[in-house]
Amino acid sequence: MRVTADQALVKKINKSLILHTIRMNAPVSRARVSEMTGLNKATVSNLVAELCSQELVTEAGPGESSGGRKPLILHFNAAAGSVIGIELRVKQLTAVLCDLDGGVLQEVDCRLEAHDLPYVLEQMKSIISALIAQAPPSPYGIVGIGVGVPGMVDDGVVLFAPNLGWEMVELRAILESSFEVPVTIDNEANAGAQGELNFGAARDVRHLLYISAGSGIGSGIIIGGELYKGARGYAGETGHMTIEAEGKPCSCGSRGCWELYASEKTYDNQGLTLPARTTSELVRHAIQGQEDVLNHFASIGEYLGIGVTNLINSFNPELIVIGGALSEAEPWLGGPLRRVVAERTLPYHKQQLEITFSRLGSRGTVIGAGFSAVMHFLGNIRVTL
Amino acid sequence: MRVTADQALVKKINKSLILHTIRMNAPVSRARVSEMTGLNKATVSNLVAELCSQELVTEAGPGESSGGRKPLILHFNAAAGSVIGIELRVKQLTAVLCDLDGGVLQEVDCRLEAHDLPYVLEQMKSIISALIAQAPPSPYGIVGIGVGVPGMVDDGVVLFAPNLGWEMVELRAILESSFEVPVTIDNEANAGAQGELNFGAARDVRHLLYISAGSGIGSGIIIGGELYKGARGYAGETGHMTIEAEGKPCSCGSRGCWELYASEKTYDNQGLTLPARTTSELVRHAIQGQEDVLNHFASIGEYLGIGVTNLINSFNPELIVIGGALSEAEPWLGGPLRRVVAERTLPYHKQQLEITFSRLGSRGTVIGAGFSAVMHFLGNIRVTL
DNA sequence: TGACTTTGTATATTGGTTAAACAAAGTTTT
DNA sequence: AAAACTTTGTTTAACCAATATACAAAGTCA
Incomplete structure (x- = not known):
């Protein structure tokens, strides 16, 4: 929402800026916060004093001198x-x-x-x-x-x-x-x-696509460092993206949906001879080199790549993180996925784009x-x- | 980029707010601008005075009284x-x-x-x-x-x-x-x-997808009222979204790209007996009821619908505007397109979503x-x- | 005519940032 | 060791934009 501006807003903005600067860069001194933000030293001092009395920031004694008075070290008070x-x-x-x-x-x-x-x-x-x-x-x-x-x-x-x-x-x-x-x-x-953006594989990324592949596929879209939820909160329902115009019918009413080819839903496909029906069990079989399982993971990886390519073309993110239950199978999915993406994306995308698997795993x-x-x-x- | 705040910023924000409020709502009085923005009457008066002396706003004499002193009407000075x-x-x-x-x-x-x-x-x-x-x-x-x-x-x-x-x-x-x-x-x-957002079919829409279908397909993505360009300016290259995993090979190196099925590129397909190779000529034939042309437009409309559905699932926009050369063929594309979207989108999308064709036409x-x-x-x- | 309304301006106050001077505490040079 | 310099953080006074309040101007309504 658009807001009017007054001095109270100025203070809010600067205080928030200082707090998050400390949070992301601790330990830091007031002087460095002033340099990093561009705010005047006096302003930083005043607002840090308030943050300290609010107990959101703590002073942790003197640090190393760099040729002058020792700085007073500040921490974000996570506790x-x-x-x-x-x-x-x-x-x-x-x-x-x-x-x-x-x-x-x-x-x-x-x-x-x-x-x-x-x-x-x-x-x-x-x-x-x-x-x-x-x-x-x-x-x-x-x-x-x-x-x-x-x-x-x-x-x-x-x-x-x-x-x-x-x-x-x-x-x-x-x-x-x-x-x-x-x-x-x-x-x-x-x-x-949000988890990967702040604590995992995607710190400080501005445009991130997080793909959660498990029993279905959903995506978390970060645009300009912020979650994009769409007009009514339905953004990121990428599992129902059509990748085969006349493909398998889906429970959603459409056909050829991505998640029918690249999620745990495939474990129930007819004609398959998989020794298990959950990703973690299949991973155990994959470790032992079971051919059927390896092939199936390769197929999922390839289809993941097709959908990921589509999303790259639409969003042009800096980074793609694959999460969800299927990220456990990274060793078998990663190769085929990256190969298909390399084959199918426009050449310009390849230069900058990175594809990673979740770093926080199931805790993300x-x-x-x-x-x-x-x-x-x-x-x-x-x-x- | 993140900025620090001071009084100069406060003034900039409020002045910009007032200017755009006048631009979008002219004719308005200072009093109504104050109401609409929430800014104090005095603030509005001061900043409007500056805008007037900058000649960005003009005063156009008194308006109708609503039971008290007549308001002074303000206009955005488009000239x-x-x-x-x-x-x-x-x-x-x-x-x-x-x-x-x-x-x-x-x-x-x-x-x-x-x-x-x-x-x-x-x-x-x-x-x-x-x-x-x-x-x-x-x-x-x-x-x-x-x-x-x-x-x-x-x-x-x-x-x-x-x-x-x-x-x-x-x-x-x-x-x-x-x-x-x-x-x-x-x-x-x-x-x-941008054109449709500000002057055409999508005024004041916050989340808009503009699809330009012509010799290829490209999309303009408006998120939160602003253009989204992606990490490197490649966002919206939706023409190369795969809709047939093992479809026709595309010059981009991928297969089954959307624009091979839903753009003017289809006019050169083998086995077709079209009487022309440009959309405007084909439209003339469609008006005369040429069956081949009608069928071909129907097919393009259906394939447009498939891609549009994919984008809806990812972005959840409020509005989709179809523009570009193919928008001339709206009478023949619109029906099949909307039918396919209705068949294939998740039920929740249907409630709110609107699909329109460009209002500015080729001038957009x-x-x-x-x-x-x-x-x-x-x-x-x-x-x- | 007089009471009320609406619009827009003038005035004093508030409260934020800032530059500049300053104090404190260190290092480096001589 | 003394003097000069650096770095850090605080104090002070000035500035300036928004605001509440009072006020003036110009209308309506009974």
């Missing part, structure tokens, strides 16, 4: 509060207790036996309560809860989550009324993208979900011209 | 300066002289007999000089030149334009040194998107190119939180 990050999967609920810098303090898992809302909510609430109880004492306590869900999300509402059978669930409102803490709800791929989504809550707490206001 | 918009096509150069509100004052065409850079530059320069000579006297004169080119552009450089045989042409630098006026270079589809790109120059002159700074 000023905690957040809870949650990933809701089809058969499992994972939750972490994190500090404000994405550091995991506690981790809890819980199997889900059903998907009806009351049951899932009960499990979520009990797992959240357990983590809250374990939170270390801190100035702000629990400052937020972030949830990643396998479905489309708009403004805190789960519009549709086919694998859970959910539709129009006001998850944010429900959890906020239970815990009286700000709650952020994100699509699972979007949360994963929970950490990213938690980080959404952190950013909601810290705020991040900027000026674009 | 404060002029811009030149240029579209470079394979066989043609089109240029317009516009006022600051996209109003076309003069229009010139010129056939291109060759594509070598010196020849094209000569034509461009002579056409620009001719329009400059015709520009009406105004406070600021010619404030910029905007060019739309059929190729990929990054930061004023034409990276690659296959249909012209251009590579790494520093077009902005060349034109700026010739005319000593700011020059903006944009991809043709991006310029078209020139007008959009000119408007890029206008925005460069006026500036547009905003705050995002």
